[in-house]
Amino acid sequence: MTHPTDGSCIFCKIVAGQIPCFKLLEDETTIAFMDINPVNPGHALSVAKGHWPTVDVIPPDVLAAVAKTAQRVAKAVVSELKPVGVNLLQANGAGAGQSVPHLHIHIMPRRPNDGATLNWDYKPGDKAEIEAVYKRLKAAL
Ligand code: 5GP
Numbered sequence: 428m429t430h431p432t433d434g435s436c437i438f439c440k441i442v443a444g445q446i447p448c449f450k451l452l453e454d455e456t457t458i459a460f461m462d463i464n465p466v467n468p469g470h471a472l473s474v475a476k477g478h479w480p481t482v483d484v485i486p487p488d489v490l491a492a493v494a495k496t497a498q499r500v501a502k503a504v505v506s507e508l509k510p511v512g513v514n515l516l517q518a519n520g521a522g523a524g525q526s527v528p529h530l531h532i533h534i535m536p537r538r539p540n541d542g543a544t545l546n547w548d549y550k551p552g553d554k555a556e557i558e559a560v561y562k563r564l565k566a567a568l
């Protein structure tokens with residue numbers, strides 16, 4: 428099966444076997460491997476084999492396959508490493524903290540007080556503002 432690729436993309440090079448990785452699993456559409464800068468031990472990535480940068484451009488069936496692979500890895504992380512929790516995280520765009528523009532889901536096991544800055548405190552929103560944005564989004568769907 429052929430996938431779109433980008434010759435300058437680090438994950439495309441991993442998919443092509445040009446750069447090594449600790450490969451956890453692979454199927455026709457996805458690959459999962461260990462992150463080389465783990466937030467905690469067991470931090471892994473579920474990656475589309477094809478080069479699509481972000482959630483708004485990837486075909487939905489490929490996104491579903493990446494999610495399915497992330498679930499398989501998360502199950503192994505939970506049963507084997509027994510973390511206090513696991514975050515699945517997927518960043519889109521530099522402003523969201525995406526550093527590799529090739530769609531992937533992080534499987535991030537959590538440890539108590541690990542300092543990972545993914546979580547935030549609840550702060551009640553303004554109802555009118557929520558509703559105004561809701562109306563715009565609903566119309567865009
Ligand atoms: P992002 O910041 O785009 O959400 O996540 C990219 C992730 O890819 C980072 O957590 C980073 O550590 C990881 N990463 C970057 N380059 C490589 C690499 O060459 N090999 C592996 N295994 N992970 C990488």
Ligand code: ZN
Pocket residue numbers: 432433436437438439440477478479528529
């Ligand atoms: Zn790529």
